[in-house]
Amino acid sequence: MSDQNERHTDVDSPRYRERVYEIVRRIPAGRVMTYGQLAELLGEGYTARTVGFVMHAAPEGVPWHRVINAQGACSTGRVVLPPDKQQRMLEAEGVAFDARARCDLGRYRWTPEEFEDGGAAGDEPQPSLFND
C-alpha cells in the first residue's frame, strides 16, 4: 500500500477530533474533565495541548465548557471568548467556583465507566457532594 504512515496524530482528521468529542459529549451536567485526563484516556498521541486545540474547534452539541484545565479553572481567558464565560456556564450547572476561579476537581471530576477500572477511581474515593 502506498501509505505506511497512518498516524492517529492527524488532528486534521475528523476521526481524531470525534474521538475527543464523543467523550466530552458524555460528560453529565455538573461534572467536569481536564484536558490532561482526556488525553490520558485517549492515549495514542493525545496530549493536553492537542486536546485543547481540538476543543477549540468544538462544534455545537459538545459541552466544551465542561472541559477545564488540571488547575480546576478555565483557560478561556486567552481566546476570543469572554474570560468568565465558561465559569458562568458551569456555575449554572451547579459547579461551585472559588474566588480564584477554581473548582474542586476531586469533587467534580468525572470519568467514563468504561475507563473506570474496578470502580473507583484512583484519586478520590468518596466525592462528597454534600455541603461541608
Add this chain to the structure above:
DNA sequence: AACTTGACGAGGG
C-alpha cells in the same frame, strides 16, 4: 524550514 504562540501539565521555590 525555523521561530513563536497557544482552550496544558508537572515540578520546584
Add this chain to the structure above:
DNA sequence: CCCCTCGCCAAGT
C-alpha cells in the same frame, strides 16, 4: 497554598 519555569506537541506566520 501561590507563583514561576520547563517540557510537549501542533498550528500559524
